[in-house]
Amino acid sequence: MGALSGPLHGGAPSRALDTLDAIGTPDRIDSWIRERVLAGDRIMGFGHPVYRTEDPRSRMLREIAQGFGGPRAEFAVEVERRVEAILAELKPGRELHTNVEFYAGVVMELCGLPREMFTPTFAAARVVGWSANILEQAQDSKIIRPVARYVGPGAPVTVPTAVTAA
């Protein structure tokens, strides 16, 4: 649950909507996105730590958003199209596509949920899976030992001091 806190994971759907609001109109998409990417900012709702292709959940949620129809859904589709093209140009080889958060925000808004309820709703939907994990864990009650692999610099090597004979 703690991993859902913060702007880059659980907070992403509402921030993706903030992005749509900040862009405002289709003629501003390119300049707004370019400026942010060139300044080193991340565009909310794009990129994924694992998927290097379109997040399949994003495709399903886009269809649901388009099923609702209306200017918000149409604008989101246009922003997605332009952001993907701009990221492909400015960040070649990174394969940045929409993640589940982009259209999740659009769909939750179209369902009438207030933005501050997005993360709790997302969390509530996962409670079933989390509970299943707890039940599985309880059946085989072993201590979980996450694997940790050190990837930092090696230990410093002491350089022997030269001793010159008198």
Ligand SMILES: CC(C)(COP(=O)(O)OP(=O)(O)OC[C@H]1O[C@@H](n2cnc3c(N)ncnc32)[C@H](O)[C@@H]1OP(=O)(O)O)[C@@H](O)C(=O)NCCC(=O)NCCS
């Ligand atoms: C989800 C996320 C944290 C995954 O990051 P990651 O796989 O660790 O990718 P990296 O941080 O290694 O980024 C790889 C490159 O792509 C760029 N990049 C990644 N996501 C980006 C985004 N949304 N917008 C612009 N550039 C992005 C990074 O700046 C980096 O560029 P560089 O190689 O020039 O430094 C990242 O894509 C992100 O911050 N997305 C926006 C937040 C979001 O939508 N979160 C919901 C996730 S489900």
